[in-house]
Amino acid sequence: MQLSVIILNYNVRYFLELSIISVQKAMEGIDGEIIVVDNNSPDDSCAMVKQRFPGINLIENKENSGFPKGNNIGVAAAKGKYICILNPDTVVAEDTFAKTLAFAERQNKLGMVGVKFIDGTGNFLPESKRGLPTPWVAMTKMSGLYKLFPKWGLFNKYYAQHLNENEAGEIDILPGAFMLMDRQVYLDAGGFDERYFMYGEDVDLSYTLQKMGLHNYYFPSTAIIHYKGESTVRDAAYTKRFTGAMRDFYKKHFRGAFLMDGFLTLGSTLFIRSKQRKKAAVSPADNYVLFSKDEELCRQLEMATGKKIVRFAQYERNVLPSTNSCTEIILDNELLPFGEIIAIMQNHRHKCYTFRIRPAGCDFILGSDSSDSRGEVTLMDNEAPEKTL
Structure with a gap:
């Protein structure tokens, strides 16, 4: 096998x-x-x-x-x-x-x-x-320094930024x-x-x-x-688990690190403060677009969501509303293979687009509107979405 x-x-x-x-x-x-x-x-x-x-x-x-x-x-x-x-x-x-x-x-x-x-x-x-999360590298991540200096080798190691997102290589x-x-x-x-x-x-x-x-x-x-x-749940509990794991890692592989606790404590403090800032809310969708051949699915989704949904029997990029209006794109796996769904999501990544997937043979749609959210499931036979994950 x-x-x-x-x-x-x-x-x-x-x-x-x-x-x-x-x-x-x-x-x-x-x-x-x-x-x-x-x-x-x-x-x-x-x-x-x-x-x-x-x-x-x-x-x-x-x-x-x-x-x-x-x-x-x-x-x-x-x-x-x-x-x-x-x-x-x-x-x-x-x-x-x-x-x-x-x-x-x-x-x-x-x-x-x-x-x-x-x-x-x-x-x-x-x-x-x-990259290897040495105490310094972990601190640059938790403090956000890696975002401020993405091209500086001193600060960009946590996310291996020597490679861009489409570049293969050893990490x-x-x-x-x-x-x-x-x-x-x-x-x-x-x-x-x-x-x-x-x-x-x-x-x-x-x-x-x-x-x-x-x-x-x-x-x-x-x-x-x-x-x-x-981002699982990026709060104080997450930070405590993360820093605890890093301490265990260093005890095992490096027999502790003299500056580790200081770096991690500082990084944790800055991380928590950054997360306490108000996050930008995801705007409610103005338009709902379904790519599916299934008319009954469209009807069921309208009942479940209480929204008017425009259905297209095949995917065409130019049928989507302007990116100036918030649009939820629902992708039916009965019509579109997963590879194409993933490509569509990458091609239309924009703050005014959100995505839901209807898996083949299933009576629900699901998706997530940000890396900080835990996801949402809408059941076809429910009047309101069920949030889970």
């Missing part, structure tokens, strides 16, 4: 369903398997998987033991030569695995490969590629939302360190591979949607 895709899920049933549908499409023609590990979700994620995807290997943990342990359980059950660690809040293109596997096969001493991430508005997510750190690598390499590295619970484990594994003499690569020739981006 060539590839095992491992999706660790916790309480994101609708995003998981969308992700699995996209993965199944991307696995066509590949000898592979999908493994879903559920960390004791309180929603009906497991029931959904059993009903909609009976051929998937579903592992139901009896507790939420964290990101590292959950993925290690999935890898232990995997049969593929390669594994892909994948978040449930992602959407892959039809060519994602084929292209990434071909790239991986061409590399010598491969650690892992990551791809280009976009958020729910089509904007590039800089977390797609990162230090890849995010745990998408990691493709040889399964035996993962095992030789010890997998994810289970002393972490969330945050830090992807940094730890990436750096461990480098210490083994292997190379990590950013490969932007295929893009995926990552709805939560890097």
Whole structure:
């Protein structure tokens, strides 16, 4: 078997369903398997998987033991030569695995490969590629200095800004939302360190591979949607978890760092203050456009949203309203493949456009209007949208 895709899920049933549908499409023609590990979700994620995807290997943990342990359980059950660690809040293109596997096969001493991430508005997510977060580098990120001096080597290392978003190359750190690598390499590295619970484990594994003499690569020739981006919930609790993970990382790999606590404390303070500033609100949509052949879907969406929706049976760029008016674009996966949906989102990334996806065979649409939001699901049989994720 060539590839095992491992999706660790916790309480994101609708995003998981969308992700699995996209993965199944991307696995066509590949000898592979999908493994879903559920960390004791309180929603009906497991029931959904059993009903909609009976051929998937579903592992139901009896507790939420964290990101590292959950993925290690999935890898232990995997049969593929390669594994892909994948978040449930992602959407892959039809060519994602084929292209990434071909790239991986061409590399010598491969650690892992990551791809280009976009958020729910089509904007590039800089977390797609990162540098080693030394105390100084972590502080430049949390304080926002990397934004002020993006071309200065002293300040631009956190997001590996020596590479632009469309430039492939070797980097230090890849995010745990998408990691493709040889399964035996993962095992030789010890997998994810289970002393972490969330945050830090992807940094730890990436750096461990480098210490083994292997190379990590950013490969932007295929893009995926990552709805939560890097921002999960960017508040004081997030900052505490992040700084705690960095302290654990330095204790493990560098036996502590004299200036680490000072840098991280300063960076955390500046980070929290920056997040306390008022965020720009997403303007309500003035127009709703649906790309679908399904007239009944249009009617159902109008009932669910209470909005007038203009439907087009095929995608044409020039039918969209002006970017001076806020427009929600609804993309039906029955009409458009995921790769084209991702391309449309990138081509129309603009503050006045928001996007929703209707997965093939599903009675809901979902999306996210910013990297700081946790996503929204609209059920066809509901009068009001259900917010989740």
